[in-house]
Amino acid sequence: xxxxxxxxxxxxxxxxxxxxxxxxxxxxxxxxxxxxxxxxxxxxxxxxxxxxxxxxxxxxxxxxxxxxxxxxxxxxxxxxxxxxxxxxxxxxxxxxxxxxxxxxxxxxxxxxxxxxxxxxxxxxxxxxxxxxxxxxxxxxxxxxxxxxxxxxxxxxxxxxxxxxxxxxxxxxxxxxxxxxxxxxxxxxxxxxxxxxxxxxxxxxxxxxxxxxxxxxxxxxxxxxxxxxxxxxxxxxxxxxxxxxxxxxxxxxxxxxxxxxxxxxxxxxxxxxxxxxxxxxxxxxxxxxxxxxxxxx
Amino acid sequence: xxxxxxxxxxxxxxxxxxxxxxxxxxxxxxxxxxxxxxxxxxxxxxxxxxxxxxxxxxxxxxxxxxxxxxxxxxxxxxxxxxxxxxxxxxxxxxxxxxxxxxxxxxxxxxxxxxxxxxxxxxxxxxxxxxxxxxxxxxxxxxxxxxxxxxxxxxxxxxxxxxxxxxxxxxxxxxxxxxxxxxxxxxxxxxxxxxxxxxxxxxxxxxxxxxxxxxxxxxxxxxxxxxxxxxxxxxxxxxxxxxxxxxxxxxxxxxxxxxxxxxxxxxxxxxxxxxxxxxxxxxxxxxxxxxxxxxxx
DNA sequence: ATAATAGTGTCTGTAAGACACTATAGT
DNA sequence: ACTATAGTGTCTTACAGACACTATTAT
Numbered sequence: 001x002x003x004x005x006x007x008x009x010x011x012x013x014x015x016x017x018x019x020x021x022x023x024x025x026x027x028x029x030x031x032x033x034x035x036x037x038x039x040x041x042x043x044x045x046x047x048x049x050x051x052x053x054x055x056x057x058x059x060x061x062x063x064x065x066x067x068x069x070x071x072x073x074x075x076x077x078x079x080x081x082x083x084x085x086x087x088x089x090x091x092x093x094x095x096x097x098x099x100x101x102x103x104x105x106x107x108x109x110x111x112x113x114x115x116x117x118x119x120x121x122x123x124x125x126x127x128x129x130x131x132x133x134x135x136x137x138x139x140x141x142x143x144x145x146x147x148x149x150x151x152x153x154x155x156x157x158x159x160x161x162x163x164x165x166x167x168x169x170x171x172x173x174x175x176x177x178x179x180x181x182x183x184x185x186x187x188x189x190x191x192x193x194x195x196x197x198x199x200x201x202x203x204x205x206x207x208x209x210x211x212x213x214x215x216x217x218x219x220x221x222x223x224x225x226x227x228x229x230x231x232x233x234x235x236x237x238x239x240x241x242x243x244x245x246x247x248x249x250x251x252x253x254x255x256x257x258x259x260x261x262x263x264x265x266x267x268x269x270x271x272x273x274x275x276x277x278x279x280x281x282x283x284x285x286x287x288x289x290x291x292x293x294x295x296x
Numbered sequence: 297x298x299x300x301x302x303x304x305x306x307x308x309x310x311x312x313x314x315x316x317x318x319x320x321x322x323x324x325x326x327x328x329x330x331x332x333x334x335x336x337x338x339x340x341x342x343x344x345x346x347x348x349x350x351x352x353x354x355x356x357x358x359x360x361x362x363x364x365x366x367x368x369x370x371x372x373x374x375x376x377x378x379x380x381x382x383x384x385x386x387x388x389x390x391x392x393x394x395x396x397x398x399x400x401x402x403x404x405x406x407x408x409x410x411x412x413x414x415x416x417x418x419x420x421x422x423x424x425x426x427x428x429x430x431x432x433x434x435x436x437x438x439x440x441x442x443x444x445x446x447x448x449x450x451x452x453x454x455x456x457x458x459x460x461x462x463x464x465x466x467x468x469x470x471x472x473x474x475x476x477x478x479x480x481x482x483x484x485x486x487x488x489x490x491x492x493x494x495x496x497x498x499x500x501x502x503x504x505x506x507x508x509x510x511x512x513x514x515x516x517x518x519x520x521x522x523x524x525x526x527x528x529x530x531x532x533x534x535x536x537x538x539x540x541x542x543x544x545x546x547x548x549x550x551x552x553x554x555x556x557x558x559x560x561x562x563x564x565x566x567x568x569x570x571x572x573x574x575x576x577x578x579x580x581x582x583x584x585x586x587x588x589x590x591x592x
Numbered sequence: 593a594t595a596a597t598a599g600t601g602t603c604t605g606t607a608a609g610a611c612a613c614t615a616t617a618g619t
Numbered sequence: 620a621c622t623a624t625a626g627t628g629t630c631t632t633a634c635a636g637a638c639a640c641t642a643t644t645a646t
Contacts, residue, residue, distance in 0.1 A: 081403030
């Protein structure tokens, strides 16, 4: 009886509560869609190099007209954030059920000139073989860009009040002749016991909004996660050779790995199949593996 | 000339663009404010036990009237997410400049009965000695709860389509006689190469909204981060003994650590001072240390 | 034979975990 | 003497990194 009374009171409260009367921001979702794409090779016996690539859309309208942006859009009132992300992904790639992970929510006041817009960034990974919109054959406005991020400068300032460290990363996105560049500064401020980090875009000509920041953050997360999780398998087809897997790791980490060590590292995450790669490849065939879903 | 033309076009576009005409969600910030609080002890020569505690507010209004909730509030149109978080922290604790880290953004449709409300959760860590509102002397509606999270059940279902794993965590929050309990199920679905995770609240009587979920997520993040970062020092005063530091690690991780191993692990993160703990403590005095801001 | 990939064995150094031991203050 | 904390030394195991070596296929 008491409880049902409380329920009635709550219902009455909610009936008279009009949330729309408060001034509030808009919310969007931006998606860092990543894939591994093979480089062309003319040597039949050489394995193709693999690159980490990212989907960008050329903006046809203001603001940031003609600049390149992450796919994304407004969160509808009847959609969860994930639903919005999956809807955008389906619109851009025609694939569903792919890997999706929330990255970070960007809420600075001036990040969008249209007004107060908060954006939750997601990272999505897809095996390029599943893409119906193949790289190269896509529309004018949607292109896959090879991603390069390099640490180009570090500075350290020591003072009485603490330490300030800068790490400047150069982000280079390439699609044929189109080259987009940005420099993102990561700031680490140490005062007493407290470590504070912040970011700043030092240079950016062609990447819309704060998307250069999102890209750098997402790639850093991927590089970190690939070292201890099975996240890279989201970029692989259902069967693959260990060399292919290694090239994916190398594309993500942007460094060469030693074969023997790599194989030891992934050994528990993969299962050997009875099949091997076909013939006419000019070298020893390799065993095909699948992801070991019993890992961990 | 061309550029200024484009600028004029952009300005015109923005002038006619009214973002408020779209239906949109509201945004709040919720804060997981954590501190380490000493247990009372009657033995003068024993060091006090330390507990990880969390600030909750008893809701005086609907919805979830009389339930306990994380401090938080609506993001004002002129505030960044961080600004909102710091404002809320200042209101609750009267301390500024403390550690703050974004956790996750919760955007499910039904998470708040008042309407469509998206919430970005932050985790904040504070040295309890800095708190002006001391635990115990606080207002009726604001209390510090000891946090316990235990894995109480795991299940694994293997089928043709993949593997589903459940991990059920029991969350217990205690403040004197007040005991709040919830059970949060973490689901891991493995299909092919893809690993998908989701969460579900199985049982929850006294914790408002989806805050039990946020608490479990934040504590998991803290437990993870304490192993490889200097995050725990945000909970320490400017000088401390290694035993005190160890007790903080033990409170966070909820397990005992071996002294020699612990000291090796933190050795590079601390700097020895010339001072030691005072006298009349019934045992050998300990050296005082500070955080080594040159670490990493 | 040569070019290319496939696959394995072993050494070294570092770090984590377990455990045993010594030292010191106050009653 | 006893209680409690402070502080160090060493053994084992596991794992990451470097490197050397063998095997197989197509031209």
